Amino acid sequence: MTGYLVRRFIQAIIVVVGVVLIVFIISRLIPGGEARAVLGTRATQTEIHRFNKVNGFTKPVLVQFWNYLKGLVTLKLGYSYKLTQPVWNALKLRLPKTLVLVGVSTLLALVIAIPLGVIQVVRRHKPSDYALTGISFLLYAMPAFFLGTLLIIWFSFDAKLLPVAPPQSSSPWAVFTDPKAFIMPVFTLAAIYIASFSRYMRSSMLDALAEDYIRTARAKGASNRRVLYGHALRNALIPIITLLGLTLPAIVSGAVITESVFNYPGMGLLIVRSATTHDIPVVLGTTLVATVATVIGSLIADILYVIVDPRIRYGGVQ
Amino acid sequence: MTYPDDTRVGEDVADGRGETSSEYRSQSVIGSDAPDAPERLGPDLVIPSVEAEIAEREPALPSGGEAQSTGGIGIQIVRVFAEHKLAVASLAFIILMVLFCWLGPVFYHTDQTNQAAVLLNIENGAPGATGHPLGTDGTGFDILGRLMYGGQTSLIVGLLSALVATVIGVIWGAVAGFLGRWLDALMMRIVDIVLSIPVLFLLIALVTIFHSSEPLLIFVIAGVSWLIPARLVRGETLSLRTREYVQAVRAMGGRGGRIIGRHIIPNAVGTIVVFATFQVATSILLLAALGYLGFGVPPPGTDWGSMLSTAVNSAGNGWWWEIYPVGACIVLVVIAFNFIGDALRDALEVRTQRR
Numbered sequence: 001m002t003g004y005l006v007r008r009f010i011q012a013i014i015v016v017v018g019v020v021l022i023v024f025i026i027s028r029l030i031p032g033g034e035a036r037a038v039l040g041t042r043a044t045q046t047e048i049h050r051f052n053k054v055n056g057f058t059k060p061v062l063v064q065f066w067n068y069l070k071g072l073v074t075l076k077l078g079y080s081y082k083l084t085q086p087v088w089n090a091l092k093l094r095l096p097k098t099l100v101l102v103g104v105s106t107l108l109a110l111v112i113a114i115p116l117g118v119i120q121v122v123r124r125h126k127p128s129d130y131a132l133t134g135i136s137f138l139l140y141a142m143p144a145f146f147l148g149t150l151l152i153i154w155f156s157f158d159a160k161l162l163p164v165a166p167p168q169s170s171s172p173w174a175v176f177t178d179p180k181a182f183i184m185p186v187f188t189l190a191a192i193y194i195a196s197f198s199r200y201m202r203s204s205m206l207d208a209l210a211e212d213y214i215r216t217a218r219a220k221g222a223s224n225r226r227v228l229y230g231h232a233l234r235n236a237l238i239p240i241i242t243l244l245g246l247t248l249p250a251i252v253s254g255a256v257i258t259e260s261v262f263n264y265p266g267m268g269l270l271i272v273r274s275a276t277t278h279d280i281p282v283v284l285g286t287t288l289v290a291t292v293a294t295v296i297g298s299l300i301a302d303i304l305y306v307i308v309d310p311r312i313r314y315g316g317v318q
Numbered sequence: 319m320t321y322p323d324d325t326r327v328g329e330d331v332a333d334g335r336g337e338t339s340s341e342y343r344s345q346s347v348i349g350s351d352a353p354d355a356p357e358r359l360g361p362d363l364v365i366p367s368v369e370a371e372i373a374e375r376e377p378a379l380p381s382g383g384e385a386q387s388t389g390g391i392g393i394q395i396v397r398v399f400a401e402h403k404l405a406v407a408s409l410a411f412i413i414l415m416v417l418f419c420w421l422g423p424v425f426y427h428t429d430q431t432n433q434a435a436v437l438l439n440i441e442n443g444a445p446g447a448t449g450h451p452l453g454t455d456g457t458g459f460d461i462l463g464r465l466m467y468g469g470q471t472s473l474i475v476g477l478l479s480a481l482v483a484t485v486i487g488v489i490w491g492a493v494a495g496f497l498g499r500w501l502d503a504l505m506m507r508i509v510d511i512v513l514s515i516p517v518l519f520l521l522i523a524l525v526t527i528f529h530s531s532e533p534l535l536i537f538v539i540a541g542v543s544w545l546i547p548a549r550l551v552r553g554e555t556l557s558l559r560t561r562e563y564v565q566a567v568r569a570m571g572g573r574g575g576r577i578i579g580r581h582i583i584p585n586a587v588g589t590i591v592v593f594a595t596f597q598v599a600t601s602i603l604l605l606a607a608l609g610y611l612g613f614g615v616p617p618p619g620t621d622w623g624s625m626l627s628t629a630v631n632s633a634g635n636g637w638w639w640e641i642y643p644v645g646a647c648i649v650l651v652v653i654a655f656n657f658i659g660d661a662l663r664d665a666l667e668v669r670t671q672r673r
Contacts, residue, residue, distance in 0.1 A: 011510075018511030023523075030527050141653040143603055145610040145623075146645045149630055153641070253516035260611055271519060272611050275526040283526050287519040295514050 004306060012299045017069075019291045023284050024068055028061070030280060037280050038081050077285035082277050087285035090270065095289060097175055098266035102255050105186045106244070109193035114240070116194070117201025118233060121209070136195035144254050148188040148261035155184060165263035175265060189258040193251065200243055204236040211235070238309050245301030252294050398665040405661030408654035415651060419469035428463025453639040455628055461639060464625060465647060471614075471621040473651075475536050476602035482540035483601070484594040487547025488586075492578045494548070495555025506552065509545045517542050518607060525613045532615050539604050547593045554586040588666035595662055599655035606648050622648050 030037050035051040043051075052058050056067060071077075077087035120129045139147075156164045166181035175181075208214065209232050217231050256268035263269065267286050274282035400406055453461050494505035512520075524538045558564060559582065567577055583590070602622075608614050609623020610630075622644050629640035 014507065015511050015514050018507065019515055022511065022515070026523060026527060031529075137653070141649050141656065143606055143610075143648060143652075145607060145626065146648065149626070149641060150645070153638075249514060249516045253518040256516075256518040256522070257607055257610070268518075271522055275522045276612060278526060280526060283523050287515065287523045290519050291515045294516055298514070 005303065008299065008302050012295050015295050016292055019288065019295075020069060020072060021065070023288050024065055027280070027284050034280070037278070072288075077288065078281035080274075080279055080282045082274070082279040083282065087281050090282060091267065091285060091289055094265060094267045094270050095293065097264065098252075098255055098259070098268060098290075099293065100176075101185060101189065101258065101264060101266055102251055104182070105189035105255075105258075106193070106248075106251055108186055109190040109197055110240070110244075112190070112194045113197030114201050114237070116198040117205060117236075118228070120198065120202045121205040122228065132198070136199055139191045139195040140199075142191065144188050144192065144257045145261055147191055148184065148258060151184045151188060152261070166265075168263070168265075181262075185258050185262040185264050188261065189251065189254050192254070193247065196247070197240065197243070201236065201240060204239050205232055208232040208236040238305070241301055241305045241308060245298040245305070248297045248301065249291075249294050252290055252297075395665045399661045402657070402661035402664065405657045408657040411650065411654045412658070415469065415647075416473065419466045419473060422466040423463065426463060426466070428460040428467075453637075455625070455632075455637075455640050457628070461643060464620060465622075465643060468620040468622050468625050468644070469647065471532060471619060472602055472605055472623070472648075475532065475539065475605045475615075475621065476598050479536045479539035479543065479601045479605075480594050480597035482536060483543035483597055484547050484590060486540065487544035487593075488551050488583060488590055490544065491548040491551030491553075492555050492582055492586075495552035496559055496574060496578055496582065498556075502552070506549070509548050512542070513545045517604070521604065521608060522611070522613060525608065530608075530613050530616055532619065535605060535608070535615065539601050542604075543597055543601060547590065547597075550589050550593060551583075551586055554589055555582050558582050558585050592659055592663045592666060595655055595659035599652045599659070602648065602655070603652055 027034065034055070034057065035043065035048040039047055039051060049058075056064060059067075075088045077091070079085075080087050080090060083090050116132060120132050123129050152164055155162045162184055163178060163181045166175040166185075167178050209227075213235075214227060214231055217227050222230070255266060256271065258264065259266045259268035260272050267290055271283055271286040271290075274280075274286070455461055455464065490505060490509075494502045520542050521538060524541065525534070528534055528538070555578075559577075564577060564581055567581060605614065605621055606623030606626070609621045609625070610627045612624075612627060614621045614624035614627070625644045626641065626648075629637070629644065632640055
């Protein structure tokens with residue numbers, strides 16, 4: 001088990017270094033270089049040269065990459081000339097907000113999807129199964145920006161039940177002061193995963209029910225209830241954790257849309273705003289931080305997987 | 319693959335378990351169940367219909383199996399596909415949409431580029447009243463005409479980026495799988511790394527740096543989408559390259575490029591086609607998301623996502639006609655490509671991994 005964890009950990013580090021390399025390469029691909037992006041098209045040659053010299057862009061590329069890596073360790077993600085502050089300062093207040101949104105939405109998706117999948121298995125081929133399948137279809141094909149817009153029209157403009165956006169204020173934690181404002185963003189982000197997790201749960205349950213240990217349990221006289229919830233459900237949950245790790249990048253990606261629809265001041269809204277103003281250091285810094293957060297999340301999911309699945313804990317690793 | 323009925327159920331399930339690694343199959347979220355496979359009841363098994371259902375989720379056998387098979391493989395494929403009524407309807411719908419977007423403007427002339435000329439329309443936005451069947455948007459463009467105009471972009475970018483992604487992914491995966499060793503490890507690590515970046519962040523970063531345009535969008539969306547086919551094709555290549563006929567070609571002195579191009583890729587074509595179909599849906603959604611966020615094709619061009627983005631500004635006015643038609647276009651086209659992909663998967667008997 002420790003062998004597996006160590007390998008998984010090293011893998012995560014390789015991925016993070018690789019992502020840093022990719023972001024570094026992208027930043028060097030800016031047409032005209034970072035100097036042009038910051039100083040504008042009218043900057044003179046000497047100004048550009050000075051900017052490059054001050055920022056170390058005249059050194060060999062490998063040295064630049066090494067310095068970049070060293071800077072990252074101390075959270076130096078660059079400086080935003082548009083926001084006139086270091087990128088990390090802009091990010092650090094937004095990162096937790098995105099984490100809360102993603103975390104709550106993922107939990108909600110699981111809490112709804114798992115029972116839903118089980119219900120579908122128990123009532124297989126009955127109208128309720130088909131109805132739920134139909135709803136999953138629709139939720140699955142519904143892009144978050146469309147669903148979010150519809151929710152705003154229905155529940156904010158028409159019914160006037162929920163606020164369009166969380167409270168906007170300069171105080172960093174104002175977002176969390178109105179729980180009602182959370183309902184629509186969380187549901188919008190969770191919807192597609194409610195659909196996909198419940199589909200997955202349904203097949204995972206069916207897989208589990210076909211296993212030999214289920215037959216054994218039945219042969220020993222376990223009740224239907226016990227077989228379903230004691231044996232099948234517990235085993236069916238294991239692959240869900242893997243799925244969670246795999247889906248995490250997509251959920252974080254979905255947060256960009258959800259945050260834009262509902263004006264929720266997280267990293268997603270930050271990258272969209274910065275991209276509109278062409279604030280490249282913030283765009284790249286946000287991408288990097290979002291990715292690292294995602295990699296850590298997937299790592300946690302994999303560690304959970306080891307804890308939950310005794311086959312990995314005691315046996316070797318496949 | 320025909321079994322006597324009674325022994326079939328238990329064994330088959332056990333077999334199925336092995337190859338149906340749940341990671342693989344269940345990635346397809348939308349109804350992967352074969353639509354009308356007969357319910358097979360096991361005589362003494364615990365939950366008969368569960369077993370039957372799992373049997374159903376085996377790759378759909380051409381109905382009747384080998385015994386009745388008539389005609390060539392092409393006919394078989396078409397027949398299985400045709401059994402999926404929803405997929406046939408979806409295909410018809412896509413053809414209709416293509417006609418609507420490209421032939422529509424021939425019969426229904428609207429000005430979709432000259433904003434100054436259409437500004438006069440703004441005050442009469444509502445559908446019907448002013449010779450605009452679906453009304454006009456906040457800047458005065460006729461919505462019906464704009465659906466066609468934006469649809470051209472959405473469909474073209476969706477199709478081409480899926481094509482480019484598939485080509486890149488197939489070559490990448492085949493080369494990695496065929497050459498193996500450290501190159502395989504390196505190439506697949508790169509795939510892992512890019513896959514771990516949340517896709518919209520990467521897309522926005524690329525679009526910001528390279529300034530959005532239609533060809534750029536095609537390549538950028540392809541640039542974040544080739545990873546899954548690379549993995550799929552690598553997997554197929556790993557198993558194909560040990561086959562006897564590949565060994566035979568190699569023994570006869572066939573070069574790597576020839577083996578990949580003539581023997582490996584043709585044998586993985588089912589997987590590739592199914593992936594590409596699903597990818598069209600995904601690409602259309604990605605473009606729509608970018609458009610919604612304001613990074614779609616730059617004006618005067620438009621796409622369905624950008625249309626929705628302008629629509630949102632007037633959502634507070636109750637201008638429903640700006641929102642529902644374009645939203646419905648996106649959702650229906652995406653659903654249609656998903657249905658077609660599901661049917662193709664059954665028809666070509668492949669399992670594919672989806673994001």
